[in-house]
Amino acid sequence: MADNNQATNLFSFREEARLAGSLGRTGVISTPHGEIQTPAFIPVGTKATIKGVLPESIKDLGGQAVLANAYHLYLQPGPAIVDEAGGLGSFMNWDGPTFTDSGGFQVLSLGVGFKKVIAMDTETFRSDEVIAEKKERLAHVDDDGVTFKSHLDGSMHRFTPEISMQVQHQLGADIIFAFDECTTLHNTRGYQERSLERTRLWAQRCLVEHGRLTTERSHRPYQALFGVLQGAQYEDLRRKAAKDLSNLNAEGVSFDGFGLGGALDKEKLGTIIGWMTEELPRDKPRHLLGIGEPDDLFIGVENGADTFDCVAPSRQARTSAVFTRNGRVNLSNSKYQRQFAPIDAECDCYTCSHYTAAYIAHLFRSKEMVAGTLATIHNERFIVRLVDQMRESITRGDFLEFKRDFLGRFYVGSPKRQAT
Numbered sequence: 001m002a003d004n005n006q007a008t009n010l011f012s013f014r015e016e017a018r019l020a021g022s023l024g025r026t027g028v029i030s031t032p033h034g035e036i037q038t039p040a041f042i043p044v045g046t047k048a049t050i051k052g053v054l055p056e057s058i059k060d061l062g063g064q065a066v067l068a069n070a071y072h073l074y075l076q077p078g079p080a081i082v083d084e085a086g087g088l089g090s091f092m093n094w095d096g097p098t099f100t101d102s103g104g105f106q107v108l109s110l111g112v113g114f115k116k117v118i119a120m121d122t123e124t125f126r127s128d129e130v131i132a133e134k135k136e137r138l139a140h141v142d143d144d145g146v147t148f149k150s151h152l153d154g155s156m157h158r159f160t161p162e163i164s165m166q167v168q169h170q171l172g173a174d175i176i177f178a179f180d181e182c183t184t185l186h187n188t189r190g191y192q193e194r195s196l197e198r199t200r201l202w203a204q205r206c207l208v209e210h211g212r213l214t215t216e217r218s219h220r221p222y223q224a225l226f227g228v229l230q231g232a233q234y235e236d237l238r239r240k241a242a243k244d245l246s247n248l249n250a251e252g253v254s255f256d257g258f259g260l261g262g263a264l265d266k267e268k269l270g271t272i273i274g275w276m277t278e279e280l281p282r283d284k285p286r287h288l289l290g291i292g293e294p295d296d297l298f299i300g301v302e303n304g305a306d307t308f309d310c311v312a313p314s315r316q317a318r319t320s321a322v323f324t325r326n327g328r329v330n331l332s333n334s335k336y337q338r339q340f341a342p343i344d345a346e347c348d349c350y351t352c353s354h355y356t357a358a359y360i361a362h363l364f365r366s367k368e369m370v371a372g373t374l375a376t377i378h379n380e381r382f383i384v385r386l387v388d389q390m391r392e393s394i395t396r397g398d399f400l401e402f403k404r405d406f407l408g409r410f411y412v413g414s415p416k417r418q419a420t
């Protein structure tokens with residue numbers, strides 16, 4: 001693949017172990033702010049904070065990197081302030097690797113209620129204007145970019161591929177994403193084809209602008225750009241996206257890695273990921289955007305995704321929904337008022353080492369702020385550790401046994417489909 005200027009040595013990926021008979025693998029991503037051992041779950045700090053949790057706690061619970069959101073930081077505090085602070089990591093006192101997503105998913109889902117993983121039913125209608133009932137669509141796409149209304153104050157804004165690159169260079173994360181159009185599974189086939197071509201043209205424009213900014217801002221640490229693959233549930237489109245974006249090159253600048261994006265049909269999640277990873281070069285990392293359910297993480301790892309992010313562990317924690325080895329439970333259930341034992345006896349997190357489920361259940365009932373903090377530390381540790389354990393099991397050679405044991409316990413008695 002083409003070299004990205006002189007900076008290739010500042011960002012790299014090397015594959016280590018392979019999961020026999022599948023696309024899964026372990027590896028190491030090297031960034032200017034340190035390494036990420038993959039596969040890895042990346043905690044999400046949407047607005048440069050994992051809600052309720054200090055960056056120091058994220059380090060303690062094993063988080064290897066933090067992913068923030070370009071759309072939110074663009075609106076508040078604005079990329080110029082983050083740039084003046086020395087970039088996202090300096091601004092939030094996180095010295096490890098950082099990611100920002102492009103803002104494409106956020107601006108396009110404004111008011112529409114997109115979901116990342118959708119259980120499709122066969123009766124689903126197809127339409128190019130999928131809007132949740134009683135919701136106003138706040139974003140409009142054209143071939144040059146997206147015009148959208150701020151969810152904060154209703155002001156109008158516009159993102160183009162160039163603006164997304166400029167914003168993400170000012171935010172200064174180690175790994176940034178190309179601006180893409182995120183479609184839903186309900187769009188027509190014709191729309192998906194047109195959208196994929198639009199995303200390809202935008203990817204090319206992102207590479208050009210990224211190359212220009214990398215040269216202009218050579219005083220800043222190197223930022224790696226990942227192209228984002230769309231194509232919805234269509235095999236030919238997903239494979240085409242992977243081939244097209246792997247081959248894009250703008251004056252020697254090519255993508256450093258790839259985001260596996262778009263809405264994904266849960267019933268075919270592994271198949272769809274596999275279509276993409278089969279086509280992608282093995283020497284570049286792949287990030288599965290917005291996926292964090294345990295069964296989906298196993299499927300992602302098994303099919304060659306290297307890193308993952310999702311707001312679900314922290315968002316659920318704030319509603320008192322916590323993970324245990326025996327499934328997700330809710331601390332608002334009265335039976336936890338007298339559980340004078342940790343949330344999960346097998347968990348090694350700070351919360352489970354120091355506090356009982358009964359105490360945390362009390363804090364939630366009393367609406368004490370620290371309830372969300374303790375539950376978030378637990379949930380983030382649970383998911384970070386789960387993916388760490390997948391990595392270790394690939395290295396040991398017993399991934400499938402680990403998967404069977406984990407899913408067998410986690411989803412026992414649950415109507416949720418287990419990974420196959």
Ligand SMILES: [Zn+2]
Nearest residue numbers: 347349352378
């Ligand atoms: Zn715990």
